[in-house]
Amino acid sequence: xxxxxTPSKDFIRQIIDEDNRTxxxxxxxxxxxxxxxxxxxxxxHAKAICVNFGIxxxxxxxxxxxxxxxxxxxxxxxxxxxxxxxxxxxxxxxEDRLYYGSDYFDQMYDYAVDLVKKxxxxxxxxxxxxxxxxxxxxxxxxxxxxxxxRSVEExxxxxxxxxxxxxxDGEKVLRAKIDMAHPNMNMRDPIMYRILHATHHNTGDKxxxxxxxxxxHGLEDSIEGITHSLCSLEFENxxxxxxxxxxxxxxxxxxxxxxxxxxxxxxxxxKRKLLELVKGGLVSGWDDPRLPTIRGMKKRGYSTASIxxxxxxxxxxxxxxxxxxxxxEHCVRDDLNKTSPRFMGVLNPLKMVxxxxxxxxxxxxxxxxxxxxxxxxxxxxxxxxxxxxxxDDFMEDPPKKFYRLAxxxxxxxxxxxxxTCKEAVKENGEIVELRCxxxxxxxxxxxxxxxxxxxxxxxxxxxHALDAEVRLYDRLFTVPDPLGQKDADFKDLINPDxxxxxxxxxxxxxxxxxxxxxxxxxxxxxxxxxDPDTTEENxxxxxxVELRDPWAKIQKQQQRKK
RNA sequence: AGCCCCGUGGUGUAGAGGUAGCAUCAGAGACUUUGGAUCUCUUGGCACCGGUUCAAAUCCGGUCGGGGCUACCA
Numbered sequence: 001x002x003x004x005x006t007p008s009k010d011f012i013r014q015i016i017d018e019d020n021r022t023x024x025x026x027x028x029x030x031x032x033x034x035x036x037x038x039x040x041x042x043x044x045h046a047k048a049i050c051v052n053f054g055i056x057x058x059x060x061x062x063x064x065x066x067x068x069x070x071x072x073x074x075x076x077x078x079x080x081x082x083x084x085x086x087x088x089x090x091x092x093x094x095e096d097r098l099y100y101g102s103d104y105f106d107q108m109y110d111y112a113v114d115l116v117k118k119x120x121x122x123x124x125x126x127x128x129x130x131x132x133x134x135x136x137x138x139x140x141x142x143x144x145x146x147x148x149x150r151s152v153e154e155x156x157x158x159x160x161x162x163x164x165x166x167x168x169d170g171e172k173v174l175r176a177k178i179d180m181a182h183p184n185m186n187m188r189d190p191i192m193y194r195i196l197h198a199t200h201h202n203t204g205d206k207x208x209x210x211x212x213x214x215x216x217h218g219l220e221d222s223i224e225g226i227t228h229s230l231c232s233l234e235f236e237n238x239x240x241x242x243x244x245x246x247x248x249x250x251x252x253x254x255x256x257x258x259x260x261x262x263x264x265x266x267x268x269x270x271k272r273k274l275l276e277l278v279k280g281g282l283v284s285g286w287d288d289p290r291l292p293t294i295r296g297m298k299k300r301g302y303s304t305a306s307i308x309x310x311x312x313x314x315x316x317x318x319x320x321x322x323x324x325x326x327x328x329e330h331c332v333r334d335d336l337n338k339t340s341p342r343f344m345g346v347l348n349p350l351k352m353v354x355x356x357x358x359x360x361x362x363x364x365x366x367x368x369x370x371x372x373x374x375x376x377x378x379x380x381x382x383x384x385x386x387x388x389x390x391x392d393d394f395m396e397d398p399p400k401k402f403y404r405l406a407x408x409x410x411x412x413x414x415x416x417x418x419x420t421c422k423e424a425v426k427e428n429g430e431i432v433e434l435r436c437x438x439x440x441x442x443x444x445x446x447x448x449x450x451x452x453x454x455x456x457x458x459x460x461x462x463x464h465a466l467d468a469e470v471r472l473y474d475r476l477f478t479v480p481d482p483l484g485q486k487d488a489d490f491k492d493l494i495n496p497d498x499x500x501x502x503x504x505x506x507x508x509x510x511x512x513x514x515x516x517x518x519x520x521x522x523x524x525x526x527x528x529x530x531d532p533d534t535t536e537e538n539x540x541x542x543x544x545v546e547l548r549d550p551w552a553k554i555q556k557q558q559q560r561k562k
Numbered sequence: 563a564g565c566c567c568c569g570u571g572g573u574g575u576a577g578a579g580g581u582a583g584c585a586u587c588a589g590a591g592a593c594u595u596u597g598g599a600u601c602u603c604u605u606g607g608c609a610c611c612g613g614u615u616c617a618a619a620u621c622c623g624g625u626c627g628g629g630g631c632u633a634c635c636a
Contacts, residue, residue, distance in 0.1 A: 071636075233629080237566055237567090237631050313575090315575045371599075372599070
């Protein structure tokens with residue numbers, strides 16, 4: 001029996017349902033994701049991709065990947081591969097529907113000629129400055145260009161010569177003839193073509209005139225038979241123009257629907273800001289794990305499932321909003337908890353000697369790989385007289401609610417024994433070693449007499465431990481809204497602890513078998529993944545996110561009280 | 563200022579004339595060989611004013627607030 005509760009639908013799915021009901025587009029759904037190949041994809045794009053491709057998938061429709069490459073000055077081939085790689089990594093397959101806006105340059109030109117013939121477009125000789133001047137502003141209407149009333153013949157001739165390369169960059173443009181007094185600035189005779197003697201990554205030197213976004217985009221959608229053209233809110237004011245071109249041309253017209261793009265706290269999302277960070281050397285590159293780029297997140301240890309689940313769960317709406325990064329972190333924990341194998345690793349090692357354990361003895365304890373997934377099986381973890389534990393797991397003078405190890409206190413060592421601390425050995429006031437004893441009766445971690453222990457600690461056997469470098473990543477900025485601060489440049493608000501590198505970490509032997517990008521959990525610490533920098537000699541691990549940590553919260557509260 | 567879009571717990575969203583729901587966060591508890599996970603409970607919201615109606619988050623009018631637009635970028 002399936003639940004009768006109908007899942008709530010966002011406004012876009014409601015529109016599609018209605019279109020399907022009325023048969024507006026023959027009941028089909030065909031969407032597209034149209035990135036400009038001039039940068040790397042980030043989580044904001046992931047949302048757009050999930051909206052466009054996810055909805056098409058859900059309705060049994062198709063989706064296109066289309067590179068919107070109408071500006072040869074800004075676009076480069078190198079971005080195309082990275083964008084495709086990222087989208088594939090997100091788990092989407094556009095099959096054979098990979099297109100380029102530039103594929104349609106010929107057809108667009110013909111359409112432009114159509115419009116000229118209809119008296120709806122004209123060649124303007126004004127300079128960029130003059131055009132700006134005559135456009136007016138939001139409160140004052142613009143004025144007609146002196147070239148606005150050229151004859152169709154003259155326009156046709158001029159436009160053809162523009163194409164033929166007779167004019168220099170900026171000398172002439174082709175404009176739509178709409179209304180210079182229109183309250184919507186986009187309708188004040190928008191430019192359709194500009195002259196750019198530049199080599200295009202796809203069409204080479206074939207063209208010296210290139211179409212503007214507003215002219216090109218609707219045509220691309222129309223040519224590809226897109227049904228629902230889903231884009232971000234800033235194109236709302238462009239929709240009348242999108243419609244105008246297609247209506248004047250009398251061609252198939254998709255519907256453009258706008259939704260709010262994703263904003264996240266404690267990070268920046270714009271290409272320009274991201275570029276500033278990369279160019280300024282403030283991060284290690286586009287794949288720096290602190291960045292919200294797809295590559296960065298992959299390197300950080302985010303899974304495809306966690307990102308897609310996040311994008312689905314934040315919803316779609318028309319209000320500008322900022323999602324708390326905590327929710328992203330929740331989504332990645334949620335997925336990784338179910339899928340990640342567990343290991344033990346000590347980030348800040350404190351040596352511990354078990355006085356009543358023989359020096360040459362080694363035992364192997366069976367550890368559960370994933371308590372959430374029985375099929376993940378078990379592994380053996382070696383135990384011996386000298387171990388490492390986490391420095392934070394011992395306090396000489398424990399405050400209230402600190403359940404971990406302290407002098408005279410007994411805790412459990414995960415999968416091994418109950419351990420009691422006898423003494424903390426100090427050198428120059430610093431604790432350098434703990435002397436402890438085990439209760440042999442608690443072999444495996446259970447007391448036959450049923451006595452309980454307040455906490456369970458992770459540990460690593462000294463002689464079996466692997467050394468590892470661990471990169472602890474945290475939020476990139478110290479404030480939720482780094483761009484909204486008065487009198488502060490966002491680059492000065494970078495969290496100095498957004499990356500902390502620990503070099504003397506000790507991890508259990510099984511970590512050796514992991515490969516680059518493998519994700520796992522260090523019990524009690526968080527989720528990590530293997531950095532591709534890892535070599536035979538040097539294990540490098542990246543922390544994706546910490547586990548939820550009630551003790552850290554209590555600690556903060558206690559500090560506040562002081 | 564002109565035009566366009568939008569206001570539902572702290573945050574993100576559902577609700578389409580009839581008991582304001584979900585998720586997250588926060589708080590409390592249960593359970594626990596991860597202070598993880600899981601489970602239970604609790605706090606907390608319809609921007610404001612007026613109108614229509616037996617009944618308004620929902621429809622209408624206004625006010626206030628937020629965002630977008632003034633590139634030969636996309």
